Amino acid sequence: MPSLTKEVSLGYWKLRFQVTENSTSVANNTSNVGYSATLISTGGTAQYNGAGEIHIYINGAHVLAKAVNINVMTNGGSQSLGSGTTTVGHDADGSKNVSVSATYKQVGTAYYLPKGGTVSGTLKLTDIPRATDITVDISNGTTLGNSITIKGTPNVSSFSHKIAYSLNNGDPVDIKTIDSGATSISEAWAIPTSLASSITESDLATLNLILYTYNGSTLIGSKQTSITVKIPESYVPTIGTISISEAVSSIASKFGKYVAEKSQLKFNISASGSNGSAIASCTTNIDKKSYTGQSFTTDVINGPLTNSDTIDIEYTVTVTDSRGRTASKTGAVSILTYYKPMFSMFSVQRANSSYTVDENSGTYALFRYTYDISKLDNKNTASMIIKYKATDAASWTTLNTVTSSPYTAINTEYHGGNIFDATKEYEVMIGLKDYFMSDYIYAYAHVNSTYTLINWANSGKAMSLFKQSDLNLSGSETDAVKSAYENWFEVHGDSYFSEMPNVMEDSSKTSSEISAHNTKLNNANKGTPLDKYILNKFHPIGCLYLSTNNVNPGDLFGGSWVSYGEGRVLIGAGTGTDANGKQMTFTAGATGGEYSHQLTVNEMPSHNHSPSSTGKVQVANLGGGSYVVADLSQKGNTNWAYKTASTGGNQSHNNMMPYIGGYIWRRVA
Structure with a gap:
């Protein structure tokens, strides 16, 4: 128990004052405090009798007032002036600092009698446990909706209690009142899911649990503890309707569908947060590009090359809410495939009036051509034009214009009439255009004068x-x-x-x-x-010349030649089918392929890894001579797990066929 001793000099005497806490009462929140005052001789001669007074104050109360008579005593002798006990009430929280003092008043006037004086101090009493300590059992988790147990052992059974909580140090909210008489507190409480509406910027929050202790209606004190609560994993944002429309009005009115390489898609995405959160961001990936926002218009949609009439362009929308939670939604847009009109064959020959080929004397024009135009759901428009002129003529003559050509022509013949002079050479061109083109694309042919060796x-x-x-x-x-x-x-x-x-x-x-x-x-x-x-007969403009000598053919035959297809191999224009049955279209002058390629997961052969069923295998090196080892003999035991080690360098592989180098030249003039 705490105690206090103080002394003060009174001339040939000194006053010793002692205060001691004798006991405490938890129920009454009080302490029993004892006190005593003693007079001690410090002179070297005998002291005379005389009168005096002693006054003692404890916690502001005048607990002792007494007249005393000093007896004769020698040096070092002492005389008790008075003692007693008193009850001191603690503060509401059980703590108490007590002010104490003792005063001696001189009554007699003899020279050797004690003179007056005061001694004082402060005694800190033992803290009396008042407010009940709080603990929380969170073994069931602290996700909103989970049940926790709030516990405490009252210091006084007559005390009553109230349980409350505050979120992120906000205002307290009552949970339950515990009446007096309880010797222990154990209250199961489900963390309200409604708190989510107040936890919007993170998926975690601090929840303070408070236990108030009352003596009747008087608040004795409170104790609190904190736990971290979490938003349920199921509280994720929601993606609602994804509205997609054509941004190019002319395509929408003409085709009523999207067209590859021409359409731009207008997205409007509805999304909402969950239980109070807000949508912080929205990202859409489509056609190898990424767009932000819930409303946007894409660039022109290209899509992959394919021979199908339509392709499905997949998109993925991902939203993130203010808590950092995400949700994704995938879909696909059906798009009509489109490619520019293309010729794969065009030739013009001299013929007789029956349109039998006659290069010797024919003056009639026999056209043959193969072309392809995107159908676009049979709504595309196709136009064809044929022109010709003598080689030395300054202008072209239009032979025929067809404004509603078929979408596909294979080895089609056109009889051009008696338009060739036997002694002249001619240039002929055929053009195609569709709905999206303002001008024709042309294929050219040269017609020699009639042939005689x-x-x-x-x-x-x-x-x-x-x-x-x-x-x-x-x-x-x-x-x-x-x-x-x-x-x-x-x-x-x-x-x-x-x-x-x-x-x-x-x-x-x-x-x-x-x-x-x-x-x-x-x-x-x-x-x-x-x-x-x-030269014109055997190497017309557009033809290719192959050689192992790096000599420009213009130096050999005349004409203008340029290097062609450097670093590439030739492939015949037309169509082909790959190993997966996919039909590919190859256009003259178009490029493709790749020198090296890194396999994607979908391109890898289907396989699995099967370690042996016995023995042990190292699955991780922790460094410093420590390893993680799987016991493969435990295969099938659900309490064990094992895995195979990874390998591979994640590098691209060579994708080139065996080749031999040479020089390729193309005549351009």
């Missing part, structure tokens, strides 16, 4: 290789006509293939037309050199 002009002054001679004179020509031909050869020599038209001897022609014609005959630039004719 060697043809001697009957004038005997010139010959023509691989074509008809323009100098097959009938013999009835006038001297002026013959003279014009002779003059032409004097200018051009006989190493040229003649491409000049016959001299006009038509009475319907005016003199100015004849004059212009004869001027053309004498043009020094008329005619095609032999080497150029052979």
Whole structure:
């Protein structure tokens, strides 16, 4: 028990004052405090008798007032001035600091009698347990909805109690009142799920549990403890309706469906938090791109290459709420596949009037072509145009325009009529366009003049290789006509293939037309050199030349050539089917493939890992000579687990076929 001793000098005397806590009463929240005052001689001679007074104060109360008479005593002698006990009440929380003092008053006047003086101090009493301590059993978990048990042992059975909680140090909320008379407290309480509406920025919160102790209506005190509560895992945000529409109004009105490489999708996503949380972010992944927000418009949707009429473009929407919880929803959008119109074959040949191929003398045009246009649910529009011109002509002549062409043409023939002069070369082009195109894409072909291996002009002054001679004179020509031909050869020599038209001897022609014609005959630039004719015959513009020598073919044959397909192999234009049965389309000039490839999980062969059923295997190296080891003999025992070790370097593999290098050139002019 705590005690206090204080002394003060009174001349040839000293006053000793002692205070001691004798006992405590938990029920009454009081202590019994004892006190005593003693007079002690400090002089070297005998002291005389005399009168005096002693006053003692405990906790502000005047507990002793007494007249005393001092007896004669020698040095070191003592005399009790008075003692007693008193009851001191503690503060409501059971603590108490007691102020104490003792005062001696001098009454007699003898020289050696004690003089007056006071001694004082503070005594801290023993804390009396008042408010009941609180503990919590959380063995069932602290997720909202779980049941916890609030416990306590009252210090006084007559005390009553109240249990309350506060969330994140907010205002207390009552749980239950425990009447007086309880010797122990054990209250099961389910953590309210309604607290979730107040826990919106995290999935964790601090819950303070408070136990108030009352003596009647007087609050003795309170004790509290804290636990961390968690939002249930099932409280995740919800993704509602995902509305998708066409952002390009012209596509929506024309096709009523989405079109690959043309459509842009407008997303509107409804989503909500759970039990008070709010949506913090929304991300949508589609067509290898990511978009944020609940409303957005995508870039043009491309999708994978496929020969199907439609493709399903998958998307994934992920929302995150203010607690950091996420939810995802996947779906797919059906999109019409689209590719630009493409020719895989186009040729033009000379033919006779029955459209039988006749390269020797045919003047009729026989067209053959194969093309493909996206159907787009049979709503695409397809147009075709055919044009031609003599090689030396400045402008093209439109032969035919079809505004409602079929979507597919395979080895289709078109009879172009009697449009070719036997002695002229021609350029021909065929064009395609669809709904999305403002202009045609074209394929080109070259038509030579009619074919004869060697043809001697009957004038005997010139010959023509691989074509008809323009100098097959009938013999009835006038001297002026013959003279014009002779003059032409004097200018051009006989190493040229003649491409000049016959001299006009038509009475319907005016003199100015004849004059212009004869001027053309004498043009020094008329005619095609032999080497150029052979070049155009065997290496027309667009053809490829392969060699193991790095020599530009232009240095060998003439014309303009560029390096072509560096680092790539050639593949025939058209269609093919891969090992999975997927049909692939290859367009002339298009590129694809890859040098190396890293397998995805879906591309790996299906397999599993089966360790042996006996023995032990190291499954992890902890470092410092420590390992994690699985006992494989326990296979099948649900209390054991084992796994195989991982391996592999996660590198891309070489995807190239065996090859040999060479040089490829393409003629461009």
